[in-house]
Amino acid sequence: MxxxxxxxxxxxxxxxxxxxxxxxxxxxxxxxxxxxxxxxxxxxxxxxxxxxxxxxxxxxxxxxxxxxxxxxxxxxxxxxxxxxxxxxxxxxxxxxxxxxxxxxxxxxxxxxxxxxxxxxxxSPLAWLDSPYVLSSDIYFPAGTTASEAVAELLAPAAALAWALPDWTLPTAGLTFTSTTPVAAARAIVEAIGGLLESLPDGSVVARRRYPMAPDRFASAVPDIELFDSEAVSRSVSTLHVEIVNRLSVSDGADGVSAQDRLVYEPGANPLAGTVRAWPNPWRPVRLVHTGRPEVVIEARGVRTWAVKETVEFKDGQATLSTPALALQAVEWRYVDLGGVTLDGETLTAAYGEGYSLADVRYTTRAWVWAVADDKIEDVQFLLEDDDDE
Structure with missing residues (x-):
């Protein structure tokens, strides 16, 4: 042939x-x-x-x-x-x-x-990222939407499909310092939990990181089903990971680490005392323990009282022993650093670089519980959010 x-x-x-x-x-x-x-x-x-x-x-x-x-x-x-x-x-x-x-x-x-x-x-999008483009300062004026900003950043290389909720940038505008267009675009998209991703044809989509909400996983219809018979290779590894039992979402300021404070105050009876709690952010909570059933907890509700203490100002700031509800009076012992503002446990003087001592009077509030045991032992107390309040 x-x-x-x-x-x-x-x-x-x-x-x-x-x-x-x-x-x-x-x-x-x-x-x-x-x-x-x-x-x-x-x-x-x-x-x-x-x-x-x-x-x-x-x-x-x-x-x-x-x-x-x-x-x-x-x-x-x-x-x-x-x-x-x-x-x-x-x-x-x-x-x-x-x-x-x-x-x-x-x-x-x-x-x-x-x-x-x-x-x-x-993909062509890479040419708007390091090392193919120099870093620069990028600014978007107030009123610009997120989709408009990302589309403008990527316009030289790729068309954008926006598959996320859109929002207006802050009233003061949005500024990026020494960054690339791709890095700035990813920062905007990821701010709402999205992903910036190239498609095979070179265009770009801004989509949700998780297309299906976690609470709908069980009822969702999968796009693709894979079975053991279709797997050509497999590897298994064991990792040590950190787990949590509860997650709380609050409206606290971004970047500020919120932490609840729990204090035990012993009473005259060595088998009884008082537990005070300052939740941060403030919210209804209940006290629980990990000890024996003989440990008794009796809720006393929210208590408010006045506190007077002497604090030391360094570089114009001082820290109170307990979170304050309201500041009542400040008496300077030495150098007068001017007016004082309160933020939780932190006092800030008007003259921010000064050093001095001051007698401070303020009110504080806390959740209070009376606790008792039938013998002297170590007991672990924990705070839980009280959803019934």
Whole structure:
């Protein structure tokens, strides 16, 4: 037979662009002998329309990464040297066309005979991030919406699809110092719990990090179902992680570490005493313990009382022994540092760099419980939010 034998190998793989949590497609194949054709459904075209001959290609997108990454092995040195960093590529595989730009070129040589040429490529969005763009100061005036700001940042490289709730930037505007367009765009999107992600065609979507709310996981219909029979490899690792039993969300100031204060005050009877609690932020709480059933807790409600103490001001600030509800009077013993403002347990004087002592009178409030035991022992007391109050 003199006619070539035509053979074809088809690879079917469904890549969901709407939820590429950790998507990866690898299709290795070898060049056939003379007279044979193997079509793996993979093509590579340079930006100038020149067809290239890929021997191996891997594309991947990790959750949290804003752009696709491709590792391509070319068939000849001639093809590799004709590509420069920044050149466009169109990689067709797995039923998708990936719009990419050359990020790196590499040549591997093993012995006197074996040589290979590799190209690493990224989505066009990467050219708005370090090291391809210099960091600069970025400002958006008040009234700009989040989607408008992100679209403006990414306009030079990619079109934006906004799939998040939109909001107006702060009244004072929004300023980024010494950053890249991609970093600024990610900061805006992630502020509402979203992700900035490139699609195979080079466009960008700002989507929810979790497409389905956690309380709907049990009733949700999955986009893709995978079973043990479809897994070609698996690895298992054991990790030590920190767990919590309760999570509280408050309206406290961003960046301020809120912490409840719990104080035990022994009474005249060594088997009884008083527990006072200053929740931060203030809220209804109840006292529980991890001891024996003989430990008794009796709620006394919220108590308010006056406190007088001497505090030391350093660099214009002093700390009270208990959180204050209201400041009543300040009497300077030495240097008068001016008016004083109160924020929780912190006092701030008008003259912020001074040092002095002051007698301070203020009111405080706390949740109070009487506690008792039938023997002397260590008991752990804990605060829990009281949802019934």
């Amino acid at each position: 003199t006619a070539p034998v035509a053979s074809r190998a088809g690879f079917s793989w469904d890549l969901r662009a709407t939820h590429a949590a950790a998507a990866s497609c690898r299709l290795p194949w070898s060049l056939p002998g003379a007279g044979h054709v193997v079509d793996g459904g993979v093509t590579l075209v340079a930006g100038n329309g020149r067809w290239l001959r890929p021997l191996r290609a891997t594309v991947s997108l990790a959750e949290g990464s804003p752009y696709w990454s491709a590792d391509i092995t070319l068939g000849s040195e001639e093809e590799a040297v004709q590509l420069d960093v920044g050149d466009g590529l169109a990689l067709s595989m797995c039923g998708h066309v990936f719009s990419l730009r050359v990020d790196q070129r590499a040549e591997d040589e093993q012995g006197p005979v074996t040589r290979s040429w590799r190209v690493q490529a990224l």
